[in-house]
Amino acid sequence: MYSRTQNENGSYNTRCLYCFMTIASSIETEKELDRAEARHLCPEKVLSQLLAQRIAAEAHAAHRN
Numbered sequence: 001m002y003s004r005t006q007n008e009n010g011s012y013n014t015r016c017l018y019c020f021m022t023i024a025s026s027i028e029t030e031k032e033l034d035r036a037e038a039r040h041l042c043p044e045k046v047l048s049q050l051l052a053q054r055i056a057a058e059a060h061a062a063h064r065n
């Protein structure tokens with residue numbers, strides 16, 4: 001889900017593979033990376049979840065009619 005890269009000075013960057021947003025850069029430790037990734041609210045994921053909910057709701061409505 002996340003792409004981590006290391007800088008020349010040893011710090012890390014992490015990027016979300018869903019929305020391709022750089023979540024954090026120049027992070028010192030992997031623990032901090034975990035925290036930054038956990039904090040990321042991915043707009044792409046939210047969007048796909050909303051879409052799935054809508055499709056489910058429409059399927060439900062169609063079933064009723």
Ligand SMILES: [Zn+2]
Nearest residue numbers: 016018019042
């Ligand atoms: Zn994302």
